[in-house]
Structure formats: structure tokens, C-alpha cells
Amino acid sequence: MICSSSLHVSGSGTRNSPSPPSSEASDEPVRKIKASPQLNRWSRARTIRSGRKLDRSTSTESLLTKSGSLPVRSQPEIESLLLPMSPPNNKRDSRSSSSDDEKEGNGGGIPIFILSDGTGWTAEHAVNAALGQFDYCLIDGVCPVNTHLFSGIDDVDKLMEIIKQAAKERAMVVYTLAEPSMAQSAKQACQHWGVASNDILGPLTEAIAGHLGVSPSGLSRWAPERQKTPLSEEYFRRIEAVEFTIKQDDGALPRNLDMADIVLTGVSRTGKTPLSIYLAQKGYKVANVPIVMNVDLPKTLFEVNPEKVFALTINPVVLQSIRRARAKTLGLNGELKSNYCDMAYVKEELEYARKIFAQNPVWPVIEVTAKAIEETAVIVLRLYHDRKNRCSMPRISKRY
């Protein structure tokens, strides 16, 4: 169980079945969740299930603003509001069914709470990248980590509830909160409860504001004012790129190669498909053309602008092992499997591809062995932009 459901359950039967609106629920403060009516109902039910109302007298509920506004409080005021809370880990919630909530809640991993007033994907991405610095002890399980993403945190009530929970679970808190008073409250609450914390976007936003000479809006993604901002043209371009790319996958519709921004080619299992999709998510229309020994390539591949074609190659030993795993997944029969995965065949097919690449010297040949898709993607895009813009200093430029 990667959660701590036992902490707040107020009674039996309330957790697994959505509670109908009751008189207890009707005086629930108005919450600002942006979702369908169904979701709002879910959210209300969840609030009831959480038993939060029962908590009021001894918790931080006094920080709540029922009007939904987010007042900035002075440090002493915040502190005086925080004081009634029991210090983390010294006194257990008497309703708790387990005395080991923190460990249970995180399956033995060290917890990191990710809080956001938007989706939280930015903070999750940053945490994921930062954890790359601890690969050496994550991989062998020396310090397993559990991240917990809490998105759409749009009022101080929820914010305090989660930070309080972080203190209980001995988690650190990483947050992105656009509203300055929310960010300030998070910082103060974490300090007060001794929770390590990090504001991912605050310092960057401030630096950009200084650079642009304008102020940030301070509006979270879910704020009604932000909702009015129409989805941008660039957004729809990205959606279109994904749809285009899916349709062209695996050599389908070779007649459309000229409509692609980027064409990838290489033998089976060089990662053309996931790379295509990754690039498509960034707004590039991608087509990929598989190279199979003794199968003619579509002539359009040689007719399109060669500057947009990228060839992928890979170490034969690695390719063989990937193909073996693939054949197993697909449940290929012995005969096809031996052909597809046979080392002599693998080498011959790579050599066949190499000759095609040599005949098209404008195509850069990218070695993908041991590279993650994200890494190959940056190489492709650097070359793509470099060729397009002829920069002395290769860069991937984007207009906002």
C-alpha cells in the first residue's frame, strides 16, 4: 500500500464506497476543484472519507479560509496557528490503526512529497532528474525512494493537511505554487514542522521576471483567470504532430514522408517508434521507415530533403539481446525468432543498413547504443536545428 489510508479513516465502510451527500457534507467549505460535477462529487466524498471535519479541534484547520481567499499571514501569526498541532512523530493519531504509518505508507522507501497547484508534472520531472544523481544507491536498493504527487493544491487548507502528513511520514516536500502567499505558507509550515522543502519554480520565476522586466501573474494553472487563456496554437500543433506521427509509424503511408519534419530510418529495434513519439510530443511531425534486409525501401525516402532524414544504428550484440526480448514478448515462433535474433543475420542487416546510409552521406548516422530516447532526441534535434539555422553554436531555439 503506497499510501497512508489508515490515518484518516473515520469509520468502517466509508473508504471503499463513495458516501452520499449527507448533512455533515453540506456544510463543507466550498472547494475550488476544477473538474466535472462527477469529480466534484468524488472530491466531496473523499473529504468525508478523510474524516477531516473530525480533526478540526486538534489540527491546523484553523488556517482554513472558508471564503476561499488566501490571506498572507505574518510569521508570528502563522506560527501561533501552527502551535496547536502535535509535534510530528511524538504523538500518534489515536484513530490510527497502525503504529507504523510512515513506513507502511511508503513501502519502506524514503518519501518525497511533490505538491503543485497545477498538474505537478514540472516538479515531478525535476525530482526525477535530481534523483538521477543518486542512481548509484537507488539501483541496488540501498536508499529506495517513493515520490507522492499531490496536484491541484489550490487552497491553504489542503496545503497544510498535506504538509502535516509529510511531517508524519517524515517526507520532504518539493513544491510549485504560483500564488505567492501559498508558496510562503508552504515554506513557513515546512520550517515550522521541520520538513525539508524545496521551491522548484519560485526562484526561476523571480529571475525571469527580473529579466523580462514584468511581474509574474501569480495565478495557478487552475485559477479561473488562467482557464480563460485559450490553448495556444503551439499546443494544437503538438497534438497534430502526435496524430501525424502515429499514422506514419513503421513505414505506413510512405507517400506522406514529404509532410514530415523529421524522418527516422534504421533496422528493427533501434528505437524508431518511441523516438518518433517523443519528438512528436515536442511538436515535430515524424515519420519512420524501417530497414529490413532485402525489402525495398519506399522511393520517397530518397526523394525527400535528405537534411531531414536521420539514420539510427546500434551495436549488434545489444541489438540481438533487445530483439531476443522482443521476440519473447511477441511470442514469435522458433523459425522467425532465429532469423530475427540470429547474430549473423543481425550483423548482416546492420551492414545492409550501413551501406544504404553510406549511399546517402547527408543523413547523419546516430549511434543509439545505451542511449535513452531522451538523449537520442536531443542529438536529433540539435542537428535538425543546426541544419535549419546554420548556427556556429548549436542550439535548439523556441519562440514563446
Add this chain to the structure above:
Amino acid sequence: MICSSSLHVSGSGTRNSPSPPSSEASDEPVRKIKASPQLNRWSRARTIRSGRKLDRSTSTESLLTKSGSLPVRSQPEIESLLLPMSPPNNKRDSRSSSSDDEKEGNGGGIPIFILSDGTGWTAEHAVNAALGQFDYCLIDGVCPVNTHLFSGIDDVDKLMEIIKQAAKERAMVVYTLAEPSMAQSAKQACQHWGVASNDILGPLTEAIAGHLGVSPSGLSRWAPERQKTPLSEEYFRRIEAVEFTIKQDDGALPRNLDMADIVLTGVSRTGKTPLSIYLAQKGYKVANVPIVMNVDLPKTLFEVNPEKVFALTINPVVLQSIRRARAKTLGLNGELKSNYCDMAYVKEELEYARKIFAQNPVWPVIEVTAKAIEETAVIVLRLYHDRKNRCSMPRISKRY
């Protein structure tokens, strides 16, 4: 031209055709670019094209370490090395072909340089999110911004060259540099040249190190030691999820619905495909089933665990406008177009879907109007994890 190619071109003809290795190139210090031999050749050619060698006497080349090691220098030492450079914007490069390099290089936008020793996607993601706080002036073009991503910055030489360029272009610098001495050099150089800067991952990595009680490796993604780390199981799971999801798109292979983690359903243009792909990138196997009026749905949709089915709905006026744009893109003929985009038909089809949803009350109905894919994704995943883990406090948990 979203670059500043004019600054470093040393002579005619060297920019558009790769230069052959020359005696000038052969005493080039060994560079640590990780790429195929082809790319290394490209990189060398680019170095020649950039005319960097000619720069040495008056630039920061003296900061270079030919051994490839990255010594930590004292502040006065760094400053003394930086002093020979001409102050930004006071004295122009005499070889520059334009006196308006900064503006030309950014198409009139305010430049932000993104530097990384890895791919740079984390920093780009953060900058993109932070720029959301300036929507109000970006959208109407009051303060257009140009970001420039420089990835794989793995030596002080390149780092200084780019920061120097940032000073020339009056750009701010946002960076993720794992090697502490590189991050320190970036900070000092930015301070020295009066360039606003922000370290995206440094403070977060430090906070996580404190929380885990272990030290960060300080290795960039491109460091040979990091390269030895095998791609994780989770990485291959993500690739598999993307491949699965593409194959199931648009109701293909309904017999595989039971193998999906998440099944999306809704009428055409509710964003099922891009949402599926977005979720797949996060490691979830997704299938999507389109609802078309008077077309039977696959019976497997009603046989799978209803807790993994998510229904999408949308405002009819918005749907009509999206369908109109779609019909235009597809070049649909008048008859089909009028049916597909006709308001009466759109409403009727949404009502048809609504009835199906009502018959399957376990499926949550998610309203996608005006929501970006990322926002719908977080709603789906929150419900998905909530149902799976029955948490009192809805969270999306992940193990590292």
C-alpha cells in the same frame, strides 16, 4: 535567423560545407562529446567553422583544461582569467558582420539560454512552466521570449563560450550542471559578466541529498561512469507502454483491452489519442475506444474491470469547432463534414455517449473542455491511483 551565426564565422565557405580535418584542426584539444564517430566529425567541423581557435588570445580559452579535468578554481583565480574578455556590449567583435547581433540572434524576442550537461529537457520543462506565469504578456506579443537550449555542455571551455555569448546577446542563463565545479564556474562567470542566472537542480539535489543522507554522484548524464548504468526496467516498461498504446489506438485490437492499464472512451475529438500517448510516456499501457453514434462498441469494453475505464466528454460548441478544424485538415467532403460537424449531430452523439456512461456508473466521466492534455492526464492518474490504493489523500505514487 534564431541564432547568431554571424559572430564566429571565420571565413567564407566554411559554414555550409563540413571542413576536412586540417592541420589547424589536428591540434584541437580533445573534446569529450559522446556521440557516434560521425557526430564527433561533425563536432570537429563545427569547431573549425566557429573559428574558435582564432579567438584564443582575447577570449576565455585560457580557462580550458586540455586534460579534460575540471579543476575547481578560486574566485580571484576565475576573475583574473575572465578579465581579458571585453565587457559585454561595450566593445563589439571586430569580425562581426552585423552591429545588431543580439537582436538578430533572437528575432526580437528576449533571449533565455538553457544550458545542461545532459539533455536539458528538465531545464526546458521548468522554463516552459515558469513562462506560464507570464502568459498575459507573452500571448499578445508584448514580451516575446526566445529560449535557446545548449545540451551536452561537458567542459568549462564550452560553458564559458556560451555564457560569454549570453552576455553578448543580453540573455539570462538557466542551467542544470551535475558536476559541482561546473555549476560553480557557471555561477561565477554569470556574476562576473552581469548575466542573470538560475540553477534549476542544484538546490533541489542538495535538499534531496540531505533528506536521503547520501551524497549526489556529481556525474553528468554524459559522464562515462553514468553511461555504464544500464537503462532501468522502468525505462523499458515505458517503451513497451508506448508501443502497446500505439497499436491499440482508435479502437484497434479491442481483444487487447484487458491487457491495458487504462482504457479511454469518448466521441471523436475528445483527445483520446494524445492523452493515450501522454499517459503511455509515463509508463501506462493505454487503449482507447471511440464512441460513434449507432456503431456497436466492442463487447470487451464492458467485460474489462470497469475501474480502469475513463470516459471523456466535452462541451458541444467547443467540440463542433474542433471537429470543423479537423475536417478542414483532413479535407473531408461536404457531406461527411456536415454530418460530423453539424451541431444537432454533435449534440446527439454526446447524448448517445452520455447514456452509455450512465449505464456504466463506475466509469468516471471527465470533462475535457479547455483542459490541456497534461491536465486531463493528472485527473485520470489521480483517480487511477486512488482506486488502486484507496488512499484518503489522493496521490500519484512512484517507486525509485
